[in-house]
Amino acid sequence: MRIVFYGGSFNPPHCGHVEAAMTISELLKPDKLLIIPSNIPPHKELAEGSPDAQERLLLTKLAFADVPEAEVTDMELHREGKSYTATTVEQLLAQYPEAEMYLALGTDMLLSFEEWYRFRFLLETLTLAVFIRSEGEEAEMLRHAEYLKQQYGARIIPLRHEPKAMSSRDIRDMLCRRMGASFLPEAVYARIIANGDYDAKPELYWLREKSYALLKPSRVAHVVGCESEAVKLAMKWGEDPENAAEAAILHDITKKLSLSEQLILCDKYGIINDTVEEHNVKLLHAKTGAAMAKELFNISNEVYEAIRWHTTGKTDMTLLEKIIYMADYIEPNRDFEGVERLRELAYENLDAAMALGLKMSLEDIRSYGQEPYIASIEAYEWYKPYED
Numbered sequence: 001m002r003i004v005f006y007g008g009s010f011n012p013p014h015c016g017h018v019e020a021a022m023t024i025s026e027l028l029k030p031d032k033l034l035i036i037p038s039n040i041p042p043h044k045e046l047a048e049g050s051p052d053a054q055e056r057l058l059l060t061k062l063a064f065a066d067v068p069e070a071e072v073t074d075m076e077l078h079r080e081g082k083s084y085t086a087t088t089v090e091q092l093l094a095q096y097p098e099a100e101m102y103l104a105l106g107t108d109m110l111l112s113f114e115e116w117y118r119f120r121f122l123l124e125t126l127t128l129a130v131f132i133r134s135e136g137e138e139a140e141m142l143r144h145a146e147y148l149k150q151q152y153g154a155r156i157i158p159l160r161h162e163p164k165a166m167s168s169r170d171i172r173d174m175l176c177r178r179m180g181a182s183f184l185p186e187a188v189y190a191r192i193i194a195n196g197d198y199d200a201k202p203e204l205y206w207l208r209e210k211s212y213a214l215l216k217p218s219r220v221a222h223v224v225g226c227e228s229e230a231v232k233l234a235m236k237w238g239e240d241p242e243n244a245a246e247a248a249i250l251h252d253i254t255k256k257l258s259l260s261e262q263l264i265l266c267d268k269y270g271i272i273n274d275t276v277e278e279h280n281v282k283l284l285h286a287k288t289g290a291a292m293a294k295e296l297f298n299i300s301n302e303v304y305e306a307i308r309w310h311t312t313g314k315t316d317m318t319l320l321e322k323i324i325y326m327a328d329y330i331e332p333n334r335d336f337e338g339v340e341r342l343r344e345l346a347y348e349n350l351d352a353a354m355a356l357g358l359k360m361s362l363e364d365i366r367s368y369g370q371e372p373y374i375a376s377i378e379a380y381e382w383y384k385p386y387e388d
Contacts, residue, residue, distance in 0.1 A: 003092065004102040004129065005034040007076070007085065009168070011050050012192060013063035014183050016166045020131060021067045023161045024104050028129060034092075035064050035072040038083035047172060051197045053077040059197075062187040086118035089125055104129045104159070107141045113148065120152060127155040133162060175200035178242065196298040204242070207249050207297065214253045223252055225331030226324075233323045236347055240320075247306040247324045250293040255285045262288050269295075276373060283373060286311040313358055313379035322350055329357050351386040358383060 004024050010017060024033055037060045039053055051059070057074050064070045075091060076083040085103065092101065103126045110130050113119055130145070132138045141158065148154035166183045174180035176199040181189050193202045208227075212220050227248040234244035254265065262284040266273060269291035277283045290307040293299045299307075306324040309317065313325050330343045338360055345353040358380035365372045 001032070001096060001099045002028065002030045002102070003032045003034060003096060003099045004028050004030040004104055005036055005088070005092070006104040007036040007038055007083070007088070009050075010035075010037045010056055010060045010063070011047060011168050012056070012171060012184065012197070013060045013188060014166055014168060014171055015185060016183075018063055018067065018185060020104070020161060021064055021070055023131070023159055024129065025068045025070070027159055028102060030069055030102070033067065033070045035060060035067075035070055036076055036083075036088060037072070037074070039077045039079060039081075047169065049198065051195075055195065055197060059188050059191060062191055063185045065187070084117045086116075086121055089122060093125070100127075101125065102127045102129045104131070106131050107133070107137050110141060110148075110156070111144055123148065123152045123154045127157060129157050129159050131161045132158045172198050177201070178203050181206045194296055194298055200298075201242075202246070202297055204245055204249065207246065210296070211249045211253055214256070216256045219252060219255060222331060222333055223249060225333045226251065226327045229331040230323055230327035233327055233346060233350075234320075237319060237323065237350055239323055243300070243303055243306075243320055244323055244327075246297075246299065247303045247310075247320065248327055250297065250299065250303075251289060251307045251310050251324060251328060252285065254289040254292055257281075257285065257288070259284070265292065280373075282311060309375075312373050312375040313354070313361075314375050315378050315382040317354070317379070319350075322354055326350065326353055326357060329361075345388060349386065349388065351383055352388045355380065355383040355385075355387045359387075 006021060006024060008017070021033065021035065024030065037053070037056050050056070054077075057072065057077060061072045064072055076088060079087065089101070092099070103122070105128060107130055110128065116122060130141055132141055138158065145154070145156040148156060171180045171183050174183070175192065178201045181203045184192070189206070192198060192200045211223065215223060227245050230244040230248035231241045233239070234241040254262065257265070259279070259281045262281055263278065265271070265288040266284065269288065271287050271291060273284070273287075286308055290304045293307055294304055302318065302320050305318065306320045309321050310324045310328050317325065326346050330339060330346055342353060342357055342360070345356055358376060362372045362376060362380055
């Protein structure tokens with residue numbers, strides 16, 4: 001039985017890690033490929049703000065799910081102190097005494113192998129499979145491999161592998177700046193965003209893909225227009241344009257759902273509705289959309305509230321809330337009497353635009369013989385003093 005194990009902090013596990021595992025699978029054809037996240041790496045400290053061990057384990061399982069023969073194990077996460085490879089090898093030998101064991105590692109780790117804890121035991125027990133990433137690195141690796149062979153009888157084989165230029169440290173730095181999605185497996189990135197690991201914020205192109213998939217095709221143009229308008233308004237009035245874009249992209253993600261489906265989501269998210277809301281899909285989608293966006297994309301409270309109130313408005317709205325309400329109302333695809341004046345006013349006096357927009361909305365609802373929702377009435381009364 002051939003067992004190869006590949007360890008690391010996997011903080012986070014990225015596409016380079018997965019490609020390396022695929023190389024192991026293709027070239028060594030192991031019966032078992034053990035992916036072993038370390039609890040406390042012996043050669044470096046975990047970065048401040050890293051997810052806990054169980055979260056890293058989950059991310060690692062997501063990352064390597066499609067690698068043949070790969071099995072992610074938590075054997076090092078249960079041990080206290082540093083995760084020494086020698087201790088792991090002893091545990092594996094006890095479990096698989098007849099196994100032929102290989103350790104996959106990079107050239108940099110091979111060059112410092114004599115500094116490893118109980119390195120002689122490891123060289124006696126394991127075959128080292130070393131990733132070679134360039135011709136220059138190959139020459140250096142082969143020289144050192146020959147030295148270890150002559151000095152300690154080491155068994156070392158090369159694994160030719162051309163990884164993407166990436167590191168977990170660089171990716172951690174990217175994630176909080178709405179970057180890094182292309183370096184991570186899709187399931188890993190989605191989990192990081194949903195859980196808020198590494199203070200990650202979603203890349204807007206990725207967020208658009210996820211949002212549009214939840215919409216009726218006929219609504220995508222409206223959401224695109226709403227985002228464009230929200231960013232322009234944000235830049236005009238001094239709001240964060242990325243927050244405005246995020247709220248606009250997500251504001252209608254539950255719009256296509258039926259009343260019964262909306263009510264199911266309300267029950268799921270613990271949303272309490274009044275009698276009017278329980279019978280009005282339009283009112284519910286703002287509440288359920290905000291809740292779903294929080295669950296899937298870990299949006300900030302500011303973005304949550306902007307989505308929550310984009311349909312009815314409310315008294316004393318924040319700048320972001322007003323921007324999303326107005327962008328939804330005047331985006332370029334809207335065409336109704338008075339929209340041009342409303343668009344102009346939105347860039348002259350946002351509070352006056354809120355007053356006019358709310359007034360127009362109330363009049364439109366009443367023209368159908370319906371009574372507007374109380375939140376909209378109260379919002380209009382709040383902004384009425386700003387009427388142009």
